[in-house]
Amino acid sequence: MLHPQKKYNQTFLSKSEIRERLLPKVGAVQLNRVICAYEMAENVHQFQTRNDGTPYFWHPTRVTKILMDELDISEPDVLVAALLHDTLEDSDILNSEVLDYNFGPYVSYLVETLTKEIRVDDGPLREQIDREYVERLKNASEDCRIIKLADRLDNFRCLEFNLKRNPYKYVKETSEHYMPMAEESTNLHMLYLLKELKKERNKFFG
Numbered sequence: 785m786l787h788p789q790k791k792y793n794q795t796f797l798s799k800s801e802i803r804e805r806l807l808p809k810v811g812a813v814q815l816n817r818v819i820c821a822y823e824m825a826e827n828v829h830q831f832q833t834r835n836d837g838t839p840y841f842w843h844p845t846r847v848t849k850i851l852m853d854e855l856d857i858s859e860p861d862v863l864v865a866a867l868l869h870d871t872l873e874d875s876d877i878l879n880s881e882v883l884d885y886n887f888g889p890y891v892s893y894l895v896e897t898l899t900k901e902i903r904v905d906d907g908p909l910r911e912q913i914d915r916e917y918v919e920r921l922k923n924a925s926e927d928c929r930i931i932k933l934a935d936r937l938d939n940f941r942c943l944e945f946n947l948k949r950n951p952y953k954y955v956k957e958t959s960e961h962y963m964p965m966a967e968e969s970t971n972l973h974m975l976y977l978l979k980e981l982k983k984e985r986n987k988f989f990g
Contacts, residue, residue: 791945792941792945793838793842793941793942793945793947794838794842794927795842795846796839796841797846797848797849797852801849802815802818802848802852803815803819805852805915806818806852806860807808808891809858810858811896818860818863820886821891821969822845822867822870824867824868824878825845825867825868825870829869829870829871834947835946835949835977836942836945836946836947843870843935843938843942844866844868845872847867847869847938848866848867849883850934850937850977851866851930854976854980855976855977857973859927859928862931863886864891865894865898865931868883868891868895869894869899869931869949870899871883871895872895872896872899873899873900873901879973880892880895883895883896893925894927894931897924897925898921898928898935900913900914901913902907910953912962914961922965923950926971929965929966930967930971930977933962933966933974933978933981936962937977937980937981940955940958940985940988943955955985955989958985963981963982966981
């Protein structure tokens, strides 16, 4: 019996899929770090849902899936940071010291750099925070920008499922502030993400 294909926003990366993909590449010790990050993120996001009604946790797993499956990235620190990239925003008890203790200073740096203050309403302060965030990413490691663009790509792919209250604003913001980071890069991962973002943008605007 044929099962209908799941809509993109209803997909996620499971622990068994991570094990299957990563174990031959990184070994048991590093795989365990990634699985620990998966479980930490699952715990932080367990009561959250997105505007489309799906569990929030599925989003960071799909970002990680983009890195693994589409970019062939198997570097544990990068995958750990991708899984945890929204945890500092969404937890009142997790902090960069905890991430450093559990996963090392580079993961802590990546997640802290990717963390944006989200508890501020639209207005001049919101705009200033957003500008400072983009500047921070421009001056961060390439790994940060790759994770961020993969994050935006996953959200672009979910726009058709009413993910954002104002999808046009989100697409415009991505086009003006995030896609130029890839346009200025010679990194093949960044260029791939740029191509996919443009493809999704064109689909959305018809």
